[in-house]
Amino acid sequence: MDDKFSSAWTKMLDKLETWFDNIVLNLPNFIIAFVVFLIVLFISKNINKITLRFLDKSKLQRSMKNLISKLISAIIILLGLFFILGILNLSKTLNTILAGAGVLGLAVGLALQGALANFYSGIVLSYVDFVKFGDWVESNGFEGEIIDIDLRSVTLKQVDNNLVYIPNKMVVDSPIKNYSTTSQSRVILGCGVHYDSDLNLVKDLVMNTIYKTFDAVTNKQDVLFLYKEFADSSINFETRFWIDSTSALEVAKAKSEAIIAIKAVFDANDINIPFPIRTLDFPEGFLGANTQNNPTNTNP
Known part of the structure; x- marks a missing residue:
């Protein structure tokens, strides 16, 4: 041993x-x-x-x-x-x-099929022209500014400053709406006026107000004004105009400015924006007949 x-x-x-x-x-x-x-x-x-x-x-x-x-x-x-x-x-x-x-x-x-798919999709997104840094896009139910495109995901910065990370494959395979492909964005604003309002006056006031409020509107005729429907309590209209921005935040700000300006000019011209109401139309003599059929004894 x-x-x-x-x-x-x-x-x-x-x-x-x-x-x-x-x-x-x-x-x-x-x-x-x-x-x-x-x-x-x-x-x-x-x-x-x-x-x-x-x-x-x-x-x-x-x-x-x-x-x-x-x-x-x-x-x-x-x-x-x-x-x-x-x-x-x-x-x-x-x-x-x-x-x-x-x-x-x-x-x-x-x-790693999913990871490789995201890798390949990231390369594809890096080459395409319609998706680039700084664009405001909407995809897969999320909307925001593209701040990063890597080999795994596309990063969107939303209006509330939150970040959304969408896998590249989902962006490639799904429709994508790019608000930044043009230099302007359209603002769409709806409202309603009372049935007693002068509709021609309302149209003229709204178009003039938009024209005077926004520099991007160089001509009064650039403002699109359309009456849409006879609603329950109002006659509803919609106005559309362009602003020199592709940011959703700027669109929201422009809509806010337009609401303030239109409300002010409506108040100055005694034009009412009605809230929902219901009118009850009783036949003539209805209340009197109802009183006779249902007498109230006021004696103790």
Whole structure:
């Protein structure tokens, strides 16, 4: 038993001595590999900055510029790692890594189908012209300003300053409404006036008020005024006009200003905006007949 233990101990020492000799012999390669690794990191970082500076002159979106620069940087690092493995005489290990990477890549691809779909959709969104940073859009029931497009989601900043993150695949597969494709937005405002109102006067007052209130309305005829219906308590109308903004917040502000101005001019001209009322029309003599049929005894 002691002989076996002694033999095993001797073999272990021989193995450790062999490893130590290999480390000493390959120490220059380790140093060279470490230096090469630092050089690769330095080159990758500077190539990233140079690429971004070069792409700033193009019309690509910021997300696509970042993607391209990161991909180039990653490729440089990957090539550097292959070169380092060659310096360390690990070419067989490199072949094993590549073979394993193929199998692993297939497994990861099947497991991450949704993530890969968002990745591909992010690339698509980075190329299209109708979706870009600063646009006010509506998609998947959410509305807001696009503040970021990455490889996972589109970030919208809503009117209430909340952020909404919509997966890229949902944006690509769903209809999207872009309010910023033109330089102007249309404001639509509805209201109602009393049945006794002079409808021509109401129309003229509203159109003049909108024309005088908003600089973007350069002509009175640019204001669209339409009576819509005979409602229960009022005659309803709708007015439409343009403002020089594509922001939903500015549209809301313009609608508020229009309401204040129209209410003021209606008050000045004795035009009523009625609240819902119900008129009861009794036949002549109805109340008297009802009193006779149901006499009330006032005597105690």
